[in-house]
Amino acid sequence: MAKYGLRIGSGTAYANVYNTSIDPSIRNAFATAAFRMGHSMIHSNFSSFSSSHKFLGKDRLSEIFGDTNLILNVNDRKVDHYCRGLVKDSVQTVDHKLTQEVTDRLFVDSNNNSLDLAALNIQRGRDHGLPSYTKWRRYCNVPTATSFSGLASTTHTTTAANLLKKVYNHVDDIDLFPGALSETPVAGGLLGPTFTCLLGKQFQALKKGDRFWFEGNNANVKFTPRQLREIRKASLSRVVCDNTDTFRIQQNAFIKGSPVSCESLPEINLNKWRTPCTWGSWSPWGKCLNDIQRRSRTSKNCDCTSRLKCSSESIESEESESKESKSKESKSKESKSKESGSKESGSEESGSKESGSEESGSKESKSKESKSKESGSKESGSKESGLKKCKPKESGSKESGSEESGSKESGSEESGSKESRSNESGPKGSEWRKCKSKESGSKESGSKESKSKESGSKESE
Incomplete structure (x- = not known):
């Protein structure tokens, strides 16, 4: 073994023995x-x-x-x-x-x-x-x-x-x-x-x-x-x-x-071959289509498997962004609550029907419940954002996750809710959040104007 240099090294030492002039084929x-x-x-x-x-x-x-x-x-x-x-x-x-x-x-x-x-x-x-x-x-x-x-x-x-x-x-x-x-x-x-x-x-x-x-x-x-x-x-x-x-x-x-x-014999730890993931930047939020916006990002050097922590930095940044988003949502809800209160008092003074007011109030409470659920969904999503699914670089895998929800997008209004989805059978290429398109917004405002006119007509009668 020693004469022909066949002994295997020990520990972490390398052996630079490669010689381009030697033919390794079988004699x-x-x-x-x-x-x-x-x-x-x-x-x-x-x-x-x-x-x-x-x-x-x-x-x-x-x-x-x-x-x-x-x-x-x-x-x-x-x-x-x-x-x-x-x-x-x-x-x-x-x-x-x-x-x-x-x-x-x-x-x-x-x-x-x-x-x-x-x-x-x-x-x-x-x-x-x-x-x-x-x-x-x-x-x-x-x-x-x-x-x-x-x-x-x-x-x-x-x-x-x-x-x-x-x-x-x-x-x-x-x-x-x-x-x-x-x-x-x-x-x-x-x-x-x-x-x-x-x-x-x-x-x-x-x-x-x-x-x-x-x-x-x-x-x-x-x-x-x-x-x-x-x-x-x-x-x-x-x-x-x-x-x-x-x-x-x-x-x-x-x-x-x-x-x-057998337990006393050394065992190979395959975790030493696991490569940490690094992620690219999120793409801008897309247009609001059917009340949904989407965006994606790419894994640059990823060899993770299902539900493994990939990048602690991305996890921390996503959690902080999630907190910021929740705080903005909370402020938005407070302002909406005040506006709705003033509208209700106005409608009582003008003699609007109680049934209409109650109906409006029930719609608002449903809306708040819906937003509260969405906010809870978002919160759980941010906690799970550290659990990634990804593929190696060759397959150009993309990662689902959560990031800043307060960014402004062209042609859309934010609803303040966002959900992070992962595919059980493989990685999800993008994430989505709910939004309100301009058309739905204009319809709602038109509906309000119509109700206001109707209320005025009743008052004059």
């Missing part, structure tokens, strides 16, 4: 031979364990190839049970041996015909035109071997060298897969020097040749330091905990150890 030898070393680690049986780590039995590999019936219909053979078996069982040693489950009984058909995985790997290397094993030794700076005895004195045991000698006429005829797989593991590793080299160089290329490597400090594509810290908390043990009914597991899924509580 032929890696895909065709080296990364197939895991075939030597396969068990003959798969174990199952309960969530309390009780052994539930095991199944022979050749008998469960492609058999989904186990997972679907057998209670003790779900994915969860097999996952726990994989983290509890030890792997086989990487050497020249493969289990007979994949060499003699791989995909057995109805006529009892089967495949041999080791033979497939060797033939695949030849189909891909891979050089012989000794050429790859030189590529990886492994001591040269010109004879089978040379293998035994450098990288192989005597037993492994003799087995190769039985199959190949010359040391230069050895295929990469059996030659490298049968090497003695390096100190502290699973593989011999040749496969260790091929895997190390490939993963090094994938890291250093990747412009989007997650630890990079490229301003255009990098993670924030806080996000880096969260990513580095990830572990296979936590993945097993989060996706199965496992409650206790060893801290490192690849190394045997005493199980610990």
